[in-house]
Amino acid sequence: MKYCRIVSESFKSKIWEDFEIDGILYSGRLPLDKADVLLALYDPTDELLIFRGPKLWYTLEPSWHYHFTGHPVGKKLVQVLRPDERAFYNNKNIEFRVPHPTYCKTLECDRRQEIQNKAVACVTNYGGRLWFLKKHIWLRNWMVLRSEVDLFGNPEKWRNFRAFPHIWLKGPPPNFLGKPPGKHQYDTEYINFLSNYKVCICLENTCEPYYFTEKFVNAVRAGCIPIYNAHETVADRFLKNAKWIDPKWFGYSAKRTIKYALSQDINDYRRINDKWLESGILADTDDSKLMERLHPLVKKKLQTCGVSK
Numbered sequence: 001m002k003y004c005r006i007v008s009e010s011f012k013s014k015i016w017e018d019f020e021i022d023g024i025l026y027s028g029r030l031p032l033d034k035a036d037v038l039l040a041l042y043d044p045t046d047e048l049l050i051f052r053g054p055k056l057w058y059t060l061e062p063s064w065h066y067h068f069t070g071h072p073v074g075k076k077l078v079q080v081l082r083p084d085e086r087a088f089y090n091n092k093n094i095e096f097r098v099p100h101p102t103y104c105k106t107l108e109c110d111r112r113q114e115i116q117n118k119a120v121a122c123v124t125n126y127g128g129r130l131w132f133l134k135k136h137i138w139l140r141n142w143m144v145l146r147s148e149v150d151l152f153g154n155p156e157k158w159r160n161f162r163a164f165p166h167i168w169l170k171g172p173p174p175n176f177l178g179k180p181p182g183k184h185q186y187d188t189e190y191i192n193f194l195s196n197y198k199v200c201i202c203l204e205n206t207c208e209p210y211y212f213t214e215k216f217v218n219a220v221r222a223g224c225i226p227i228y229n230a231h232e233t234v235a236d237r238f239l240k241n242a243k244w245i246d247p248k249w250f251g252y253s254a255k256r257t258i259k260y261a262l263s264q265d266i267n268d269y270r271r272i273n274d275k276w277l278e279s280g281i282l283a284d285t286d287d288s289k290l291m292e293r294l295h296p297l298v299k300k301k302l303q304t305c306g307v308s309k
Contacts, residue, residue, distance in 0.1 A: 004298055005030045008041035021295045024302070037302050039294065043067070044074035048081065054301035058087040058294060060100050062208045064136065084304075087297055090210045096297060097210065099238075101287035102217040104186040107277050111195040111223040115266070119149045119199035119227070119258055122180050125157045132164040139229065139247060140203040143254045145173050148262070149201060152180040185214050186287070194222035199261045201227045203247075209233040216244070217282065220273040225261050238281060243272040 001020075006013045006028045013028030020026070024037075032038070032047055038055040040048050044067055048057055057077060061067055067074040083093035091097040121144035127137035144151050151173065158172040182190025194200055200222065202215030212234045219226040226244040245264070250256040284293065 001025055002036040002302055003027065003030055003034060004037045004039050005032055005035035005047075006039050006041065007043075007045050007047055009043045009045075011041050013041065021291065022299065024295070024299065026291075037298055039298055044071045044077055046073050048077055048085075049073070054298075054305040055085055056087055056294070056297055056301060057081060057085060058098065058290075060088065062136075062211055063090075064134075084301075087294060089212075090208065095300075098290075098293050098297075099285050100211060100213050101290065102212065102214045102282055102285040103221075104287040107217070107221060107282070108188060108191075109221045109223065109274070109277075110188045110192040112192060115198050115223075116196055117198050117262055119146075119201055119261065120194060120197035120224070121149050121151050121201040121203075122194075123151065123153045123204065125154065126161045129160070129162055129167075131162075132167075136207050139252055139254075140201075143201050143203060143227070143247065143257070145175065146254055146258060147175060148258050149175055150197070151176045152178060155179060185218065191218060191221045194218060194224060197222075197224055198266055199227060199258065200224035201258075203227065203229055207231060210237065212238045212285070216242075217277075217285075220277055223266070223270050225264055225266055225269045226273075227257060227261055238285075239276075240281065241272070241279065242276040243269050 002024050004024050004026045006016065006026050016028045018025060018027040026039070032051060035053065037053060038047060038051045040057045042059060048055055059067065068078050069075065083091055084096055087096050087098045089097065089100050123140070123144055127134055127141060131137045131141055153176070155178055158176050160170060161172055162170055163173065180190060181193045200219035202219050204213065204215055209231055210233045211231070216226050216228050227247065228244045229247050230239055245257060245261045247254070247257045250260065
């Protein structure tokens with residue numbers, strides 16, 4: 001038996017029950033000096049710098065996230081860890097490329113019978129005080145701030161929003177309606193809420209290669225027409241035979257994009273996207289099977305370092 005220490009503040013690994021896969025015992029309570037291998041999930045940790053044995057850091061946020069650009073340990077980790085010591089969606093080592101989760105256990109569709117001829121957007125964070133200087137935030141914010149859109153998100157974040165060019169004014173935009181229902185992003189209550197709208201804007205983080213999140217999938221599960229700016233790697237890998245509306249078709253005009261989307265026949269999109277949802281193309285993005293994806297990588301780390309079971 002070999003022993004893997006799991007460390008994750010966000011996922012509360014310290015209270016997990018120990019579990020064993022293929023001769024490797026995973027534990028959040030195992031002392032670091034007793035571990036044969038270290039698996040860190042999401043949060044930067046100095047244990048990755050201290051531990052001299054085989055290790056793996058799994059992350060799922062985009063490259064500009066604070067974990068990699070502002071966190072003192074995270075900034076160092078992205079410099080010193082080798083590609084085979086990281087597991088994330090855009091790893092240049094394809095074997096260690098692990099896609100972002102897009103659902104958990106089920107792709108069940110929960111849809112209302114009557115829908116509003118409006119667009120909806122759920123954005124947790126508006127992008128910070130200088131959002132208008134960030135290329136990856138600019139398009140999304142101009143789209144979700146339009147009057148044709150009902151905007152939902154974290155009220156504590158949006159109360160600090162600053163409109164451009166009037167950046168001296170602080171407060172949520174006029175179309176902000178508060179926190180959406182549901183316990184988490186995969187919740188069927190949340191999907192049902194989205195289904196109240198004809199169009200769903202799902203533009204977060206779409207300029208990152210291979211970065212595909214639950215945003216598009218949730219829109220499809222809800223039966224909405226997705227507005228999505230797909231990176232070519234995402235379109236090739238995840239969106240074969242799916243149907244959406246891309247702002248680039250309209251010169252990135254928010255007004256023209258939304259107007260076109262609201263004029264479309266929703267049944268055409270549902271017919272095509274329901275087949276896409278059932279095709280199995282998302283199988284390796286099931287959040288409940290994350291350890292099934294990570295375990296072979298952990299095992300390989302042990303074997304490569306001569307600590308085979």
